[in-house]
Amino acid sequence: MSVKGGYAGQVLEIDLTERAVNRKKLSPELINGYMGGRGFTSRLQYDLIPPKADPLSPENVLIIATGPLTGTMAPASSRFVVGAKSPLTGILGDANCGGHWGPELKHAGYDLLIIRGRAPRSVYLWIDDDRVEIRDASHLWGKTTGETEKLIRQDVGDDSIRVASIGPAGENLVRFAGIVADYDHLAARTGMGTVMGSKNLKAIAVRGTRGIEVADLSGFKEAVEQIWELLTSDEQTARVLPQYGTTSLVDLHNSLGGMSTRNWQTGYFDQVSKINSDALRDNYLLNTVGCFCCPCRCDRYCVVDKGEFKGTRVGGPEYYTLVAMGSKCGNDNLASILKANELCNNYGLDVGTTGGVIAFAMECFEKGLLTIRDTGGLDLSWGNYHAILQLIEMIAYRQGFGNTLALGFGEAVKEIGPESGNYAIQIKGMDPPTFDPRALKVYNFRYAVASRGADHLRISAHGAYELEVSEPAQATQKLKFWQDIVCIPDIAGVCKFPYTFYSQSADVTMKKALQLVPLLIESAAGVKMDSGMIMDIAKRVALTERAFNNRLGLTAEQDYLPERFLKDELPSGRAKGQKYDVFDTMKAGYYAACGWDQETGVPKRETMEQAGLHDIAEDLEKHDIIIK
Amino acid sequence: MGKKFMVKFYSYLREKYSSHSGGEEVIIIDNDGDYTIEDLKKQYDFIPGEIGCVILNKQMAEDDAIIQDGNLVEIFPFFGGG
Ligand code: SF4
Numbered sequence: 001m002s003v004k005g006g007y008a009g010q011v012l013e014i015d016l017t018e019r020a021v022n023r024k025k026l027s028p029e030l031i032n033g034y035m036g037g038r039g040f041t042s043r044l045q046y047d048l049i050p051p052k053a054d055p056l057s058p059e060n061v062l063i064i065a066t067g068p069l070t071g072t073m074a075p076a077s078s079r080f081v082v083g084a085k086s087p088l089t090g091i092l093g094d095a096n097c098g099g100h101w102g103p104e105l106k107h108a109g110y111d112l113l114i115i116r117g118r119a120p121r122s123v124y125l126w127i128d129d130d131r132v133e134i135r136d137a138s139h140l141w142g143k144t145t146g147e148t149e150k151l152i153r154q155d156v157g158d159d160s161i162r163v164a165s166i167g168p169a170g171e172n173l174v175r176f177a178g179i180v181a182d183y184d185h186l187a188a189r190t191g192m193g194t195v196m197g198s199k200n201l202k203a204i205a206v207r208g209t210r211g212i213e214v215a216d217l218s219g220f221k222e223a224v225e226q227i228w229e230l231l232t233s234d235e236q237t238a239r240v241l242p243q244y245g246t247t248s249l250v251d252l253h254n255s256l257g258g259m260s261t262r263n264w265q266t267g268y269f270d271q272v273s274k275i276n277s278d279a280l281r282d283n284y285l286l287n288t289v290g291c292f293c294c295p296c297r298c299d300r301y302c303v304v305d306k307g308e309f310k311g312t313r314v315g316g317p318e319y320y321t322l323v324a325m326g327s328k329c330g331n332d333n334l335a336s337i338l339k340a341n342e343l344c345n346n347y348g349l350d351v352g353t354t355g356g357v358i359a360f361a362m363e364c365f366e367k368g369l370l371t372i373r374d375t376g377g378l379d380l381s382w383g384n385y386h387a388i389l390q391l392i393e394m395i396a397y398r399q400g401f402g403n404t405l406a407l408g409f410g411e412a413v414k415e416i417g418p419e420s421g422n423y424a425i426q427i428k429g430m431d432p433p434t435f436d437p438r439a440l441k442v443y444n445f446r447y448a449v450a451s452r453g454a455d456h457l458r459i460s461a462h463g464a465y466e467l468e469v470s471e472p473a474q475a476t477q478k479l480k481f482w483q484d485i486v487c488i489p490d491i492a493g494v495c496k497f498p499y500t501f502y503s504q505s506a507d508v509t510m511k512k513a514l515q516l517v518p519l520l521i522e523s524a525a526g527v528k529m530d531s532g533m534i535m536d537i538a539k540r541v542a543l544t545e546r547a548f549n550n551r552l553g554l555t556a557e558q559d560y561l562p563e564r565f566l567k568d569e570l571p572s573g574r575a576k577g578q579k580y581d582v583f584d585t586m587k588a589g590y591y592a593a594c595g596w597d598q599e600t601g602v603p604k605r606e607t608m609e610q611a612g613l614h615d616i617a618e619d620l621e622k623h624d625i626i627i628k
Numbered sequence: 629m630g631k632k633f634m635v636k637f638y639s640y641l642r643e644k645y646s647s648h649s650g651g652e653e654v655i656i657i658d659n660d661g662d663y664t665i666e667d668l669k670k671q672y673d674f675i676p677g678e679i680g681c682v683i684l685n686k687q688m689a690e691d692d693a694i695i696q697d698g699n700l701v702e703i704f705p706f707f708g709g710g
Binding site: 235240243244255256277465468 | 638639643675676677678680681688704705706707
């Protein structure tokens with residue numbers, strides 16, 4: 001089918017080694033098979049990245065994809081996805097980002113950027129509609145993301161351009177560097193900023209002045225109105241998201257006994273009232289901010305105007321930051337958490353993994369595996385926020401002990417010693433975010449099987465509690481179902497929060513994801529789209545991601561939960577006494593629901609064929625991956 | 629006779645439905661018959677989408693569960709995602 005709108009229609013291919021810029025038509029096969037966003041990155045990762053490619057070599061390919069709704073007047077149509085082989089995990093890497101950069105790229109006329117090679121010297125890309133330049137970035141190298149953005153605006157002489165850049169962390173190849181767009185929006189996870197740094201690519205600046213064609217304008221407007229009406233009348237999207245952002249989850253996770261505290265030693269932080277949404281609102285919240293065309297305005301903007309951290313200004317925090325730099329490190333000083341957030345944004349670090357590796361180091365320090373001599377004089381006692389802040393800088397610049405942590409958990413364990421592996425709470429090389437699996441066992445099984453390492457956004461459900469009371473077989477079916485539902489916004493180019501789990505009921509989520517998103521796409525692109533078709537694409541995306549990882553050698557063995565969750569009982573909080581005791585049942589049920597072989601963890605041939613992935617099945621066999 | 633039990637609100641429900649900062653309310657009802665979670669929910673007039681789960685004496689409770697004298701009812705807001 002050929003599309004008549006929604007998409008910009010072009011792919012921009014850039015070879016930094018050759019300094020070559022190429023434009024191509026967006027392929028109809030890619031559109032039909034994968035829709036956009038994470039769908040595009042998944043297939044192109046499979047097709048373009050050689051399995052043996054070192055993530056930091058010129059062979060790795062950085063793919064940036066928007067969806068058919070990105071940059072349209074559909075609400076919350078802000079999203080783009082960055083994909084590559086991850087230097088943190090060595091498997092599939094990707095990160096999703098909001099703000100305004102993705103829509104600007106679409107308005108400049110591109111759905112996709114494919115970046116290959118490595119520039120001999122530091123460069124940035126300047127995309128001004130049809131004009132694309134590879135510019136010298138020597139004056140930007142070493143600058144923070146905020147400084148970079150300002151300087152590029154000056155270079156170009158236009159304050160309304162959009163910039164996505166890396167900071168010192170990406171330049172220095174810290175394995176969990178992110179890409180920062182519009183000052184405070186991060187494509188945070190799995191080290192996509194590191195890949196950019198390895199290509200000597202400091203930033204991508206965009207100015208787009210074109211509109212996006214829509215095939216059936218009145219149909220599209222009608223669908224937009226319907227979804228707008230839903231978002232502005234639903235308690236979750238009209239009140240909870242704007243009023244609290246994601247920060248209300250802090251209290252909630254703590255009261256359920258699952259808030260990661262002192263490197264997951266417990267799920268209950270007794271100082272929670274100092275770092276929760278009320279404390280934030282009462283002391284530091286200046287404003288709330290929204291991404292492109294979003295009525296929910298869930299982003300916080302905070303200012304510290306007194307005390308030691310006076311002058312801190314930050315777009316954030318998310319609940320995730322409050323945990324990563326707060327309870328996970330035993331830190332109850334909220335102003336210091338905001339400072340940590342500001343530093344991570346400026347240096348271009350994923351605040352989650354940064355907090356994860358610091359918490360790991362703190363536990364090693366507590367257990368005597370690290371001493372002040374090893375840390376270069378840093379006292380890594382729980383809650384020492386001065387040390388946390390200093391360590392963030394040392395990680396970004398790979399100085400001293402910071403360099404040990406900058407390479408991720410695996411390398412740090414090698415350096416500190418094998419016993420430290422007990423305290424490296426990671427899956428496939430990535431840290432789980434905030435919620436202890438021992439406190440919500442069915443829901444948080446998701447960390448074990450997510451395609452990009454321990455992750456909470458590959459499976460997110462509306463109403464996580466209900467899953468806990470389902471029979472295991474039914475629960476795993478539901479997890480798989482939710483996995484497909486939350487993929488829909490990722491491939492369409494809209495934000496997951498308002499389109500899926502922030503809804504007053506599961507029925508409303510279904511209406512948005514399975515009825516209104518297809519309607520928006522159908523009217524924008526002028527192609528047939530319905531709930532069955534969109535779910536088929538979501539399933540294909542998950543299988544393609546799994547196959548990418550299987551081709552790299554990932555098997556059932558890598559789908560695990562850290563020993564701590566399996567062996568240690570939670571010592572305090574509501575879930576006191578709980579350990580993760582349903583792993584084998586959950587794993588078997590989830591594999592069955594996905595159509596994966598129980599022994600190998602590879603999708604079965606029948607599963608691949610049903611999804612139309614004969615070619616990938618053949619390719620896996622060529623690579624000696626057994627498909628049963 | 630009647631019943632006396634405790635209701636505890638969590639997270640952002642606390643400031644909306646409780647006059648105590650800890651989110652705890654003691655409820656006394658003048659009712660000898662069955663008083664259920666659903667009856668309690670009606671009393672508060674919750675907006676659709678606010679309530680994620682209700683825990684009655686540490687067990688997740690359905691709307692038809694009966695609240696007994698001395699019980700603890702914990703009310704959590706909806707959550708998904710995170
Ligand atoms: S809900 Fe929040 S993160 Fe999502 S698009 Fe809106 S403002 Fe951005």
